[in-house]
Amino acid sequence: MNTELKLGDYVRSRVSHFAGMLTATSQHLYGVPQGQVTLTTPVDGEVKYEWFPITELEPAE
Numbered sequence: 001m002n003t004e005l006k007l008g009d010y011v012r013s014r015v016s017h018f019a020g021m022l023t024a025t026s027q028h029l030y031g032v033p034q035g036q037v038t039l040t041t042p043v044d045g046e047v048k049y050e051w052f053p054i055t056e057l058e059p060a061e
Helices: none
Strands: 010-013 019-026 034-038 049-053 057-059
Touching: 010 034, 019 049
Parallel strands: none
Antiparallel strands: 010 019, 010 057, 019 034, 034 049
């Protein structure tokens, strides 16, 4: 798991460039740990979030 990222940090996916706040992490017995990235403002009145492999995330400027 990327130890420099913490819940509440602003992050971006290196692949899709989706950016927002890291709001959850998930670790499974098999597979790569995941991070949930949530947009800070609702889109069309709905909260938008996506899950990414934690290794794909980097701090956002």
